[in-house]
Amino acid sequence: MSVRYLTARLAQQIDEELMGPAGAFSLDQLMELAGLACAQTLAKVYGKDKYPRVLVCCGPGNQGGDGLVAARHLGMFGYQPTIYMPKPGSKDHYKRLQIQCDNMKIPTLPPSSDVEALKRVLGSSDVILDAIFGFSFKGPIRSPFDSTLPLLTESKLPIVSVDIPSGWDVERGNAEGVGLNSDVLVSLTAPKEGVRHFTGRHFLGGRFIPKSLEGKYELNLPHYPGFDQIVELPSAQKL
């Protein structure tokens, strides 16, 4: 039995169940574990000696929050993260995550930064953590991210994406070809339909799904080794 790939709707439903009265998790808890898994995935593939400078790209939603948590943990691990967050989220927990990063002296590009400023910081980065769009993304890609994504691709830097490479359709993948060609993917909870044919290294994080919930949705999650918070999935065959 292989792992189940989730539609956007099912991913949303599982999230709501986890954080509803029955699941009783808070967003803060789940985001902390998710962001930790993202940071650990990046650290596992791109060691800090060779790839110390991480550009963490954050969208305005919960995936941006995962990115901010990851940036903080990367700072704790000894990386030098920089945050690119042109549309900061407006919710309280998002603002608190920003303050936590500020307290770690993690620099954030001003929201007003133009294309040239982003190019400059890409020129002095070693790897990108893409936490721009998550499983609730619906195209088309809006400004300023419509100009951001091509720049990330042109940089030729390795890209680690969270849940779904930004610009991919959550269910149909990169059919339109406008999304990032990420090297590494960290899926949270369970992989999404759109990444079935992702050919880079693929990790799973979010080790917080009770067996009962896993059974109810027939997720067939893989076995995480030891007390790790991430597990590598077999890569899809390259076509």
Added chain:
Amino acid sequence: MSVRYLTARLAQQIDEELMGPAGAFSLDQLMELAGLACAQTLAKVYGKDKYPRVLVCCGPGNQGGDGLVAARHLGMFGYQPTIYMPKPGSKDHYKRLQIQCDNMKIPTLPPSSDVEALKRVLGSSDVILDAIFGFSFKGPIRSPFDSTLPLLTESKLPIVSVDIPSGWDVERGNAEGVGLNSDVLVSLTAPKEGVRHFTGRHFLGGRFIPKSLEGKYELNLPHYPGFDQIVELPSAQKL
């Protein structure tokens, strides 16, 4: 420069600063990382093949909350935890942590359990996680824990304590001899004054202190390896 040992007052002050407007952490976030560190410490020393059955003893305060988080993660790691929690905390986050454990099908002894019931479950446990009293503990030990602690000791099971072995004075240690003789200790944030002469294996967890806060309080925290959430400290010399 060796790690700083904290007074109860200073430990409290650092906690308040982390969760105040300047630190911006939520209790949920810090407790999640603390409890994960506790579970990982137990898993590091007592492998689940030889020590599958963990009795997680939870007090009514925030340390009990750390214990509930640890119980959940131990369940995720494949252990069979049982919770002993004679005085469940009344706060909302504590109740949510209980529900999360219930959803994992982790059994909890009824609060009304008597000495005999606790003896029975000790007889079918392999290791104890002691999350009864934390750094805000002030003696004397009140009921029912005055009868619990001797039972835990008599069980001869290995004990992993969180922050301070239960019954020890946070600053003067086990001077009165009424506390647990724990085998393993996981200190959170920084070790407390009372454990300076702890001779068992000693780990540090709570990898979330920004450098600026570490510097302000001269904590001299050790270097955590890689992306681990715990680090082992050198043991105190046995007298």
